[in-house]
Amino acid sequence: MLEVSDLHAFYGESHVLHGVNLEVRQGEVVTLLGRNGAGKTTTMRSIMGIVGKRTGAIRFQGQELIGMAPHRVPRLGIGYVPEERGIFASLNVDENLTLPPVVKDGGMTVQQIHELFPNLQGRGSTQGTRLSGGEQQMLAIARILRTGATMILLDEPTEGLAPVIIEQIGVAVRKLKQRGFTILLVEQNFRFAATIADRHYMMEEGHVVDMIPNNQLAANMEKLHTYLGV
Ligand SMILES: Nc1ncnc2c1ncn2[C@@H]1O[C@H](COP(=O)(O)OP(=O)(O)OP(=O)(O)O)[C@@H](O)[C@H]1O
Ligand SMILES: [Mg+2]
Numbered sequence: 746m747l748e749v750s751d752l753h754a755f756y757g758e759s760h761v762l763h764g765v766n767l768e769v770r771q772g773e774v775v776t777l778l779g780r781n782g783a784g785k786t787t788t789m790r791s792i793m794g795i796v797g798k799r800t801g802a803i804r805f806q807g808q809e810l811i812g813m814a815p816h817r818v819p820r821l822g823i824g825y826v827p828e829e830r831g832i833f834a835s836l837n838v839d840e841n842l843t844l845p846p847v848v849k850d851g852g853m854t855v856q857q858i859h860e861l862f863p864n865l866q867g868r869g870s871t872q873g874t875r876l877s878g879g880e881q882q883m884l885a886i887a888r889i890l891r892t893g894a895t896m897i898l899l900d901e902p903t904e905g906l907a908p909v910i911i912e913q914i915g916v917a918v919r920k921l922k923q924r925g926f927t928i929l930l931v932e933q934n935f936r937f938a939a940t941i942a943d944r945h946y947m948m949e950e951g952h953v954v955d956m957i958p959n960n961q962l963a964a965n966m967e968k969l970h971t972y973l974g975v
Pocket of ligand 1: 759
């Protein structure tokens with residue numbers, strides 16, 4: 746579904762990605778793991794076309810994204826939930842859910858969103874800023890699901906959240922996988938990643954240095970600790 750080959754990315758003069766290779770197949774949940782500054786967010790931003798400059802190839806359902814205008818990427822059905830979440834703080838939950846443009850058929854209805862994230866149900870008139878961190882994260886994911894995207898890029902959805910909320914996000918991601926969504930997930934929390942992902946890519950200094958299938962994660966703990974520096 747998504748194939749990234751020899752991807753280089755630059756912010757001005759600074760060369761941040763040095764030939765990233767990875768693949769996400771239809772229906773998979775795949776994580777990008779790596780230390781701070783490894784280039785995980787930049788990989789996602791490169792897919793969306795919002796870095797300074799990129800070279801290499803990024804094929805989504807056979808279409809090349811490099812050279813494509815950034816506003817066209819979501820219309821192909823790729824949704825990006827950035828680390829900073831991107832919800833509208835001054836709008837309430839319902840407004841946040843009804844505002845996103847539908848870019849493709851098949852976006853989830855508000856009712857389906859409530860089934861996926863029961864915490865958002867009954868909170869329609871609550872202002873964005875008054876939501877807890879977990880609710881804000883759920884709303885950020887929900888907004889993207891409204892658009893009709895079928896491939897979702899999630900940047901550190903569990904960051905700073907309590908274990909019970911992380912668990913709820915995990916349940917939602919598993920449900921999305923069951924519904925056929927394809928998910929690329931940036932995580933620092935590999936314990937969480939291990940509960941939902943099919944495969945894990947390890948990033949170091951702007952490269953993908955390894956790929957570990959989830960069922961081999963336990964056997965590769967030592968390697969993983971080295972990559973993550975934990
Ligand atoms: N807008 C920018 N301009 C210049 N350099 C940047 C910019 N954003 C990120 N970088 C640099 O690019 C490198 C990769 O950053 P990136 O944000 O992709 O890492 P990351 O793996 O997502 O890290 P983290 O776990 O901290 O989120 C870092 O060295 C960072 O300092
Ligand atoms: Mg990041």
